Amino acid sequence: MPTNSNFPLIRMRRMRRDPFSRAMMRENVITAGDLIYPVFILDGANRREPVLTMPGVERVSVDLLMKVAEECVNLGIPVLSLFPNIDPSLKTNDGVEATNPEGLIPRAVRELKKHFPELGIMTDVALDPYTSHGQDGTVDDKGSILNDETTEMLVRQALTQAECGVDIVGPSDMMDGRIGAIREALENKGLIHTRIMAYSAKYASAFYGPFRDAVGSAAALGKADKNTYQMDPANTDEALREVALDIAEGADMVMVKPGMPYLDIVRRVKDEFKVPTFAYQVSGEYAMLKAAAQNGWLDHDKVMMESMMAFKRAGADGVLTYFALDIARKLKTQ
Ligand SMILES: NCC(=O)CCC(=O)O
Numbered sequence: 001m002p003t004n005s006n007f008p009l010i011r012m013r014r015m016r017r018d019p020f021s022r023a024m025m026r027e028n029v030i031t032a033g034d035l036i037y038p039v040f041i042l043d044g045a046n047r048r049e050p051v052l053t054m055p056g057v058e059r060v061s062v063d064l065l066m067k068v069a070e071e072c073v074n075l076g077i078p079v080l081s082l083f084p085n086i087d088p089s090l091k092t093n094d095g096v097e098a099t100n101p102e103g104l105i106p107r108a109v110r111e112l113k114k115h116f117p118e119l120g121i122m123t124d125v126a127l128d129p130y131t132s133h134g135q136d137g138t139v140d141d142k143g144s145i146l147n148d149e150t151t152e153m154l155v156r157q158a159l160t161q162a163e164c165g166v167d168i169v170g171p172s173d174m175m176d177g178r179i180g181a182i183r184e185a186l187e188n189k190g191l192i193h194t195r196i197m198a199y200s201a202k203y204a205s206a207f208y209g210p211f212r213d214a215v216g217s218a219a220a221l222g223k224a225d226k227n228t229y230q231m232d233p234a235n236t237d238e239a240l241r242e243v244a245l246d247i248a249e250g251a252d253m254v255m256v257k258p259g260m261p262y263l264d265i266v267r268r269v270k271d272e273f274k275v276p277t278f279a280y281q282v283s284g285e286y287a288m289l290k291a292a293a294q295n296g297w298l299d300h301d302k303v304m305m306e307s308m309m310a311f312k313r314a315g316a317d318g319v320l321t322y323f324a325l326d327i328a329r330k331l332k333t334q
């Protein structure tokens with residue numbers, strides 16, 4: 001026995017013995033209010049297409065999106081986040097379709113706000129669903145992603161979204177200076193209530209693979225990578241610098257992405273800045289858990305809830321997750 005042990009005065013198992021004492025000492029809880037539900041949408045009416053690499057996830061047309069929104073409201077999920085699958089004929093080098101006020105996302109936002117004014121709506125500010133090459137910005141003839149030209153387009157995209165009533169814009173592109181540029185443009189237009197959730201520490205991750213199938217940018221991107229703007233998975237201090245810059249530029253909330261493999265970053269960001277901090281359990285994380293569960297290798301609901309608890313324990317104030325409906329339904333029956 002080590003000399004500093006107080007055994008048997010201290011028996012850690014005493015408090016774990018019964019459900020009531022486990023409940024008394026539980027440090028974290030999961031609620032529906034922690035969830036943000038990312039939804040893929042496409043043009044047309046009464047259309048739904050399964051995303052084959054994300055079992056249980058579909059792309060839906062705007063009319064069917066209303067049913068999804070209704071379920072979010074009924075389950076107490078506060079925010080729905082929209083991602084578009086854009087018709088290839090509308091894609092260009094500069095992704096200008098992202099600024100079309102009659103485009104898919106603006107139409108969806110107006111429809112949602114008309115029917116569910118109390119539901120928070122978040123939109124992605126990024127050009128990859130709209131570009132012919134699948135990068136998040138304008139590409140020059142040497143293949144470089146142009147920071148400042150891209151930022152101008154992102155500002156126009158964010159204003160288009162804010163003008164049709166979106167509550168939260170989520171710039172996910174990792175261009176330098178875009179949070180400040182978007183915040184200034186929103187203020188200048190009197191759009192002072194539009195919240196910004198900055199994808200501040202977004203890593204160049206292979207866990208995004210299924211998402212690129214879902215929005216239809218995978219084929220265009222091919223074998224290219226996003227290493228010149230998204231972060232190197234080897235770094236942590238750099239994430240803190242990115243977050244500090246986005247807060248200084250006017251972000252209301254910051255995000256770390258991916259989620260489970262980057263919980264160390266979530267914890268460092270929360271400890272350092274004490275601002276609303278979110279994590280994105282990305283498509284590849286979802287696909288891994290779903291595939292293992294489908295094979296009978298993992299218990300679906302248990303790993304889903306445990307992964308959510310891991311985000312809470314790491315300090316996340318909320319999580320964007322494709323499991324959001326499943327988690328909220330489960331909470332309701334518990
Ligand atoms: N801007 C949003 C994403 O890139 C999501 C990635 C994923 O779910 O894999």
Ligand SMILES: [Mg+2]
Nearest residue numbers: 174175176242
């Ligand atoms: Mg940055």
